[in-house]
Amino acid sequence: MHIPDRGLLEWLDDASTGRGLYYANGEEGWDFWSYRDLADLVLRTAGALVAEGVRPGDVVSLVQRSSPGFVAGFFGALAAGATPCSIAPPFAFQRADDYEKHVGRLFETAAPRLTLCDDESLERIRKVTAAQGLDEPVVFDAFVEGVEPLPRPLPLPEIALLQFTSGSSGFSRGVRISAQALRDNLTGMRRWLEWKPEYPGSSWLPVHHDMGLIGCLLNFVVTGCDGWMMQPDGFIRTPMRYLRAISERGVGLSAMPNFALAYILRRVKPADLEGLRFDSMRSLIIGAERIDPKVLEDFHALLAPHGFDRNALLPAYGGAEATLAVTGLPAREGWVVGTPDDETNGGDGATPIVGCGRPLEGRTVKIVSEDGEELPDRRVGEIVVTGVSIADGYVGDPGSASGTSLAEEGLKTGDAGFMDDGQLFVIGRLGDGLKVNGRMVFAESLETMLHQRGIPERRIAVLLGVRDGVPTGAAVFGEVKPGWRAVAHEVLAEWLGDAELLSVELPRGGIATTSSGKPRRRVIWSTLCAGGFAELTKPLTAD
Template sequence: MSIPDRALLDWVEEAPTDRGLHFAGPGDSWEYHSYAELAELVLRTAEALRGAGVRDGEVVAIVQRSSPGFVATFFGAIAAGGTPCSIPPPFAFQRGAEYEAHAGHLLATARPAVVVCDQEAQQTVAALTEGLGLPGPLVFDALVEGVRPAPRPYPAAESALLQFTSGSSGASRGVLVSHAALRANVTAMRRWLGWRPEYPGITWLPVHHDMGLLGCMVNIVTTGCDGWMMQPEDFIRSPLRYLRCISDNKVGLAAMPNFGLAYILRRVRPADLEGLRFDAVRSVILGAERIDEQVLTRFEALLGPHGFDRRALLPAYGGAEATLAVTGLPLDEGWTSAVPEGDTGDAGRVVGCGRPLEGVSVSVQDDEGRPVPDGVVGEVVVRGASLATRYIDDSASLSGTELAGGELRTGDAGFLDDGQLYVLGRLGDGLKVRGRMVFAESLEARLHELGILQRRVAVLLGHHQGLPTGVVVLEKPDADWVERALPVLTEALGDAELLVARVPRGGLAVTSSGKPRRRVMWKALTEGRLTGEVHRPAPV
């Protein structure tokens, strides 16, 4: 059966009553909302936003957690002729000052006509909007109270979405995505996955992140399948609840970064899975960060005895400037790993991220913009129907990513092998050693294999005080982490200077989705502002 091309609001006119979204509640409870109920709420929200002053193409900033209200505000902004922009709510950040700086930057860049938030976020968000001279936030429940639904969606704006890059290489940048690009990318993802209404989906990813927003929520709703929606903290609190939900409801589709699989492996024992079955799982999309082949193997070993098929693990690659997905491993192929041409094995094997999706082309190019042969490392370059329109400001980015002329120069290093893309890391997060490039993400993957916890370590590479330098940043490290890390860096970096930075809890700079902000930390190091203790270790 072919997968139809559907516009973003088609589901509103065809909303069924027998399928919908299940939102995680306290304990093991779930709150169900049929698509018919959600469609009515979307049209109420659209009318409320028009009443609040939203006009054609104006930005609606959404500072809400995953909820029926978020779904209604996102699609309601589109139905009102506006352009939604999802901004993380305060819970996503541990420290208030960090949240204020990040969310303040996003709001200042987006300049929304209306800001919609949850009740618990109102006070924090109001302080930000007041300081920026923006309209005060509207609490969702009050916004829609007593409003009659619009009879139909208003004419669509030129841009369907304003979304922000992760900011792993500096400040997040806003990109505008057209309706055509968003529709093309969502359709390409659904066709890649063979996603039909009879296959339920599940997600715990935050809806302010493109993988959680577009890869999960928008795809689930657009497809019209049953969706099981958890908060990130629900998953962190009990990954077993997540797995039980998959088993009990025969969930077919899921998505998460490598960190999610690793977390399940740390928290779930084989005995915990007694009586659970995972035969229905067709695809677990893996993206947002480098994938560890050992984690995949161990995850297969944990769930395999309960019917899980290794071919359901689908590594993928994408980014905000490409709307979301660029490549993905085809169903039933099975993941593989490889090393680039001439690699000695120091960087470890790289898990393939699949092949270009429908309507997308990928090449790997040298510094002069010429395609390189298979196996040779270069910059990943993307073209296709799902590229974002443009950045919303002209500020420079530390990332090296460029979007112009129908082409996205990603700033990522990778290579092709038999049509499959293998991504090594950011071009600016590497160091040339003995005539070849070594990438920070490759070294971090090796450290994770040695038991140094993901999201508590980062490797920084560059030239410091005129010398090639590698820095391992450890957040509140265990006693033996330095001892484990130094041989890896010494072997990979040769005669480069080595530094160890021990930082306190929260001292590792990360994006809202948990990626290390390596260049931000590098800049702080070179300016003497890096929090914690930095020293040159004794030779190994």
């Protein structure tokens, strides 16, 4: 099947009046914006940016929820020759002080010429920009009101996206994505998924995260398919609305991390699905974090009586420095699990690892040792990526805490994994592990086992490292419940041998996370080692 390459703004020339984006409203309905209407708004936004003095190469920050205004802000910046940069709105953070500290660093890095926001973000962002000495943010609707559209787009900027990393291993870093890299990644994803305009998509993922922005929204728009859009907090309140949209609208493509599948399993009962059908779902991309095979099996068991195909579950792997997608399971192949060769490599044998598919077109993935030598199948090492859609570099000080780097030999991801028969199996972050009796054990593997034994995701994080010269494993709880300590002790004691075991008991919501919800392990570990949790830390016991 031939899937054509498409330019980032090509859709403006042939924007459909019959297809477009449907936004969930508060009345169980959907507000429709045709691609023709969106194209007109994009060119009005571009005209407003140029009139405001935005010049080619300037950065335009977008602090907006998923909305027609966000689409117009993103593509309008490109049409004005500027570089869009999506920054998390306040709803993505639980505490105001955490938000302003996080966003302040992003604005310092991005140094935007202009900031577009929505009404609910204005006051919070105004404080941040004032502290940075930047111009006041402007509300999108007022910014474009009455503006004449740009007659035609200006040439694309060299850097088409300033994308921030999730910050799971430290502070978020700004990654420069070229126009060609973004185009290559979108094309690679469409060809992997055999994605055509007639297949509707659906997403509730935040548009400040690369999976929601590139994997869903930009692909919907550039492909020209119908897109059914929900807000992240809307999905959390009513996951059934997301499932009903798939059934009622014939949605064929969507994406989400593992935790969202687990959330659906907790919130949705078989009886809730009566009368729904999921035969239309061709591709449900699963990525952004470690994938639990039991969650995949249970999710399929829940939806299979209603026509959901097991082969529609497509594990994938990627990251901001690769624009987004690196590997993905081909349609109809069916996901599998694998284990590394422990006898020869000392790999993590704690749990079976879900395969994350094969390299997309134009990309090469290899596993290397600490000495940089390529390793054979089933040997654990660092994942290194080469080929198209690799980022041009970082903005400002790239730092080194995350372990990810862009080098001559390619993108050194800082992730541990292994290859088997051409498929990539991802274990976890290098540096988030501990060698026990000659074998590496990774924090994400232990967390997977804890989730399988009843501790929900986002309520526990496992930290591994050497503290004061002593190998240490810590279970960090967000509002610990009866029985959780015993479960954590059983798992950590089995896999960590003689390591010191600690329990850090924080209030609910106290586990520091990225804007996409992943635990910021290295930040938490640094706080633990510095004594920041002294009054909340005690030995982890079976009691």
